[in-house]
Amino acid sequence: MATIKLEIVSPDKVVYTNDISMLIVRSTGGELGILPHHAPLVTGLVPHAMRVRLGVDRDEQLIAVAGGFMEVTPEKITVLATAAEQPIDIDINRAKEAMARAKARIEAFHQHTPESKDIDVERAELALQRAIARLRATKTEFED
Numbered sequence: 146m147a148t149i150k151l152e153i154v155s156p157d158k159v160v161y162t163n164d165i166s167m168l169i170v171r172s173t174g175g176e177l178g179i180l181p182h183h184a185p186l187v188t189g190l191v192p193h194a195m196r197v198r199l200g201v202d203r204d205e206q207l208i209a210v211a212g213g214f215m216e217v218t219p220e221k222i223t224v225l226a227t228a229a230e231q232p233i234d235i236d237i238n239r240a241k242e243a244m245a246r247a248k249a250r251i252e253a254f255h256q257h258t259p260e261s262k263d264i265d266v267e268r269a270e271l272a273l274q275r276a277i278a279r280l281r282a283t284k285t286e287f288e289d
């Protein structure tokens with residue numbers, strides 16, 4: 146079966162490397178499925194749980210990515226992530242706490258109080274998406 150090399154790097158380490166059969170990512174332009182021999186591509190990534198397929202019958206592996214860029218050549222996919230984690234390395238409680246903080250900020254922003262004008266709601270939305278990506282990658286149940 147045809148495979149393509151995948152390398153996911155964060156600023157401090159190589160998070161994941163393998164020969165895979167398909168990668169499904171959420172790019173700034175929408176969801177993309179990358180197969181071996183894909184046309185060259187560079188795109189931004191939004192926070193999400195990437196789906197890695199190793200073979201036709203094998204389960205998908207999930208990897209949380211906080212954002213960054215993906216470069217595709219016919220032989221190799223390189224993900225340059227601002228942060229990325231394999232499920233085993235994700236601290237679920239930390240992600241739940243990050244989610245609660247982000248939700249509280251977003252809710253406070255929408256109260257339109259004098260204090261809420263100081264809240265950076267876009268930053269809070271991104272923090273929420275990162276927390277959701279980590280909870281999805283670990284298959285943790287949460288309330289949206």
Ligand code: ATP
Pocket residue numbers: 211228229230234235236237239240243272275276279
């Ligand atoms: P927090 O508010 O909990 O720091 P964050 O979304 O702001 O979360 P990031 O800026 O995306 O965190 O990541 C900072 C560093 O912390 C990265 O190295 C990332 O891999 C790591 N990290 C963040 N959240 C978790 C988590 N829940 N489990 C494991 N590592 C995490």
